[in-house]
Amino acid sequence: MSSDQLSNTFSALADPTRRAILAKLTTGEKTVSDLAEPFDMTMPAITKHLKVLEKAHLIERSKQAQYRPCKLHPEPLKDIDEWMEQYRQFFEASFDRLDDYLQQLQSKSEDINGNE
Template sequence: MTVIEDELSLVFSALADPTRRAILERLAHGDATVNQLAEPFSITQQAISKHVQVLERAHLISRTRTAQSRPCVLDTERLDEAAGWIARHRQVWAERHDRLDEHLAALRTGRPRTGEPCAGETTA
C-alpha cells in the first residue's frame, strides 16, 4: 500500500493526537522549549520530542535558535489552510444535507421536488 503524504494529510494526521493538540494550544500562548512543553505531561521528554518532530514535519511548528535554546514556535499557516479546507467542505456537505432533507420531505408527502415530474407525468 502506498501512503500519500500531502501537506493537508500531514496536518490532519498531526492533529489527530491529543498530546500534539495540547502542544499546539500551549504554543498558541508563546514559544516554548521541549522541556517546557514536556512539563504538564506524564510522558518522557523523548516522547514529547517525537510529537514535536511530527508537528515540525506537518509544518505546524518550527524551531528557532536563541543562544543555547531551541524554542518551538507555532506556525499557523497550515492550520489556516486546514480550516479553509474544512470550511469549503462544510458548505458542500450542508448543501447536500439540505437537498437530502428536501428529497425525504418530498417522499413523505408524495410530492416531487421542485423541477421533478409527478408520478405518471412525462417531460417534454
C-alpha cells in the first residue's frame, strides 16, 4: 500500500468537477473540448483538472492523436477498496498478536505476583 498514491487518488476525487469528468469518461474516450462543454469552463481550467486526474492515474491521455483524447483508468478506485480491506487485515493480525501477548503477560504476572 502506498499512502502517497492513495492520497493522490483521494485528493483528485475530492473535487466534484473531476468526479463529473470521470463520470463522462465512463461512456468512452473524450477529447478535451468534449469534456469542457457541459461545465461552462475554459479550456485551461479543464486542462488543469485533467492534469490532476492524470497524475492520480485516474485517466490516460493518448500521446499519438492530435487531440489527445482522454480515457478512464479505474484502477486507483480499486486501490481504495483494497486499502479498506488491508485495514481490516491490519486489525485482525494485531489482535492475533494481542491474544498471544496477553497470555505471555498473564503467565509472567503469576511469577511476579509471588514477589509482590
